[in-house]
Amino acid sequence: MARWAGPELNRFGKDGVVPAMTQTHSDYRLSQLDQLEAESIHIFREVAAEFEKPVLMFSGGKDSIVMMRLAEKAFYPAKIPFPVLQVDTGYDFPEVLATRDNWVNRLGVKLVVASVEQAIKDGIVVDDGKTSRNRLQIGTLLNALEEGGFTAAFGGGRRDEEKARAKERVYSHRDEFGQWDPKMQRPELWSLYNGRIHEGEHMRIFPISNWTELDIWDYIGREGIEIPSIYFSHQRRVFERDGMLLTESEHNPLRDGEVAQERTVRFRTVGDLTLTGCVESTASTIQQIIEEVAIARVTERGATRGDDRFSEAAMEDRKKEGYF
Amino acid sequence: MANTPHKRPMDLLRFATAGSVDDGKSTLIGRLLLDSKAIFEDQLEAVEATSSAKGYDYTDLALLTDGLRSEREQGITIDVAYRYFATPNRKFIIADTPGHVQYTRNMVTGASTANLGLVLVDARQGLTEQSRRHAVILSLLRVPHLVLAVNKMDLVDYSEEVYDEIHEEFTQFATKLNVPDLEVIPISALQGDNVVTRSENMPWYSGPTLMHHLENVHVASDRDLVDVRFPVQYVIRPKSDEFHDFRGYAGQVAGGVLKPGDEVVVLPSGMTSKISRIDLFDNEIAEAFPPMSVTVHLDDDVDVSRGDMIARVNNAPTPSQDIDAMVCWMTTTPLQPRQKLAIKHTTRTGRALVKDISYRLDVNTLHRDQETKELGVNEIGRVQLRTTVPLLVDPYSKNRTTGSFILIDEATGVTVGAGMING
Numbered sequence: 001m002a003r004w005a006g007p008e009l010n011r012f013g014k015d016g017v018v019p020a021m022t023q024t025h026s027d028y029r030l031s032q033l034d035q036l037e038a039e040s041i042h043i044f045r046e047v048a049a050e051f052e053k054p055v056l057m058f059s060g061g062k063d064s065i066v067m068m069r070l071a072e073k074a075f076y077p078a079k080i081p082f083p084v085l086q087v088d089t090g091y092d093f094p095e096v097l098a099t100r101d102n103w104v105n106r107l108g109v110k111l112v113v114a115s116v117e118q119a120i121k122d123g124i125v126v127d128d129g130k131t132s133r134n135r136l137q138i139g140t141l142l143n144a145l146e147e148g149g150f151t152a153a154f155g156g157g158r159r160d161e162e163k164a165r166a167k168e169r170v171y172s173h174r175d176e177f178g179q180w181d182p183k184m185q186r187p188e189l190w191s192l193y194n195g196r197i198h199e200g201e202h203m204r205i206f207p208i209s210n211w212t213e214l215d216i217w218d219y220i221g222r223e224g225i226e227i228p229s230i231y232f233s234h235q236r237r238v239f240e241r242d243g244m245l246l247t248e249s250e251h252n253p254l255r256d257g258e259v260a261q262e263r264t265v266r267f268r269t270v271g272d273l274t275l276t277g278c279v280e281s282t283a284s285t286i287q288q289i290i291e292e293v294a295i296a297r298v299t300e301r302g303a304t305r306g307d308d309r310f311s312e313a314a315m316e317d318r319k320k321e322g323y324f
Numbered sequence: 325m326a327n328t329p330h331k332r333p334m335d336l337l338r339f340a341t342a343g344s345v346d347d348g349k350s351t352l353i354g355r356l357l358l359d360s361k362a363i364f365e366d367q368l369e370a371v372e373a374t375s376s377a378k379g380y381d382y383t384d385l386a387l388l389t390d391g392l393r394s395e396r397e398q399g400i401t402i403d404v405a406y407r408y409f410a411t412p413n414r415k416f417i418i419a420d421t422p423g424h425v426q427y428t429r430n431m432v433t434g435a436s437t438a439n440l441g442l443v444l445v446d447a448r449q450g451l452t453e454q455s456r457r458h459a460v461i462l463s464l465l466r467v468p469h470l471v472l473a474v475n476k477m478d479l480v481d482y483s484e485e486v487y488d489e490i491h492e493e494f495t496q497f498a499t500k501l502n503v504p505d506l507e508v509i510p511i512s513a514l515q516g517d518n519v520v521t522r523s524e525n526m527p528w529y530s531g532p533t534l535m536h537h538l539e540n541v542h543v544a545s546d547r548d549l550v551d552v553r554f555p556v557q558y559v560i561r562p563k564s565d566e567f568h569d570f571r572g573y574a575g576q577v578a579g580g581v582l583k584p585g586d587e588v589v590v591l592p593s594g595m596t597s598k599i600s601r602i603d604l605f606d607n608e609i610a611e612a613f614p615p616m617s618v619t620v621h622l623d624d625d626v627d628v629s630r631g632d633m634i635a636r637v638n639n640a641p642t643p644s645q646d647i648d649a650m651v652c653w654m655t656t657t658p659l660q661p662r663q664k665l666a667i668k669h670t671t672r673t674g675r676a677l678v679k680d681i682s683y684r685l686d687v688n689t690l691h692r693d694q695e696t697k698e699l700g701v702n703e704i705g706r707v708q709l710r711t712t713v714p715l716l717v718d719p720y721s722k723n724r725t726t727g728s729f730i731l732i733d734e735a736t737g738v739t740v741g742a743g744m745i746n747g
Contacts, residue, residue, distance in 0.1 A: 045575075049557060076606060078562035187429055187430075189739075190436045192670075196732055197737060212408050
């Protein structure tokens, strides 16, 4: 009888999810999470083999942490053979930066930080006071990719997140301006990925395209890996704006009529803290988060990301410009 | 759902749908997503708002799947969209593709990874050229399970005769195709009959509902667990003190079951060795099988690199530079004899010369046109290629991974063709 030789990884307790690692394989079946993992690892290895200079875009969010874990597994016991790039908006949650540092140190991987502040100072992007940090990230990111000479950039985008993403390839071509042309996408068949690019172009790679939000949580729980503490329920001073709960911060001055008060909240996504809303929640374990997500009625981006709410095509427009 | 402990699906089914708005395909997908709670309130609200802004008196569920601005403007699906939903038993990935002939390449793309193909017909119209074409493409791509959903049964008074006629006609047609498993289900996507819940309007139908079939169709034995095929993707050499002598061959199992102790051959060199160990991350495992991504260690210090294939000594693919395949052409400049292209097969890349195009297949009638010596965009034909490097191939009918390849235009870098090896 085939059996995983791995350690017991059940972190859910007896009533929770049975981790796939403990399943026997008498019928040679692989759980869907194991199938997704195998597909993603295949993509990581394919890129490392075929591209001269890949880089992993790491936000510190749960999706990019799952990417780090998959990259770790893909090349073990060798180190991840490419650096990690983070765009620092200057408005990042300190808890997220701490988690980033823990991951980078544990894996011994090189970290490249592209700072939006620095890009503003250097005149690469223009802060007119009206444009969000999220949007200023685009220019900062493209500049960092160009400066580093990176030919492939891994991103944590998932197709279940948003309609424009649902049609994006795993290997998503970017021209020399970093733009995505949704009408000129290359056909992508079987597991045969086409990584051909011209000088100055690059490829965005989405190894977790086929994962859903629930898959991500299941995997984090199964693997028992570190994520930023703000994903779990905590006390925070927040105020309401445009139907979202935003964190009180020096970067985000209260407007007339807005009142900050302490609530029990958690974040469903992490990003620029001036735009990323939290939800009231008492979920303090992965299992509780999974229960909450399973019955949620609003998508994670719609609920908590000011940057995606501006229009029905907000994401498509930003992606065309070169967004993650 | 709120009160039951969350149970995660243990299984995965990828299925492809083809069709246009007229067939009710988007309504059907919308219903599957709605009924399995995969659509969120804000997504539904956005679609309701757009529908009413356009002056529709119903919620156009097609707007859920048409993701790109140009698609919404034109009201058609252009590209393959991937959709996700799950039931307690299974997770589903839908490759949703447009139905018109000018999007055949998108349909081929969606079918390439599918375990199951879903073809929709309008009960009022019966089989059309389009539905036959969809079945032909799914069969060419060797999608092992086919469902014919006879939709809009509500508009034919849930007539058993209408269903029987279509069933009979399609079964006849399918004898010319390679369809190992066929299910014909009468449904109304709009009313919900036999989609998730059993219809009370069709007591004469005793088969499964669509959802029941999707949840229970047996896909585990569609893989080849006999013929060992392990394309080497990447060589792992840590060069660290702790793992000084570590040399592992990383890849995704494409066929068969690999075990430590197995006698293997490395192609194309033909050198033999023995599997000493198989790793999955930091675990040594007893067996590896498709679609696991693992790292294989060999006893001897043989020279193995990316593009090589590990197989069994007496059961290995044939290294060949002459490839005979069905090719779907995907770009506007036609494929012609003497053309040179880049070819990617498993982890191996080379160049290919088009030696001949023996015929063009009419995907509507299955007629083989031997007069035309070129393939236009969205056309499928039988092509002979000569490659610069030997490819380690199996017939596509035997293994969808080692039997498939893509063709790339060397000047633009664009994927222009998809091939399925004959034999």
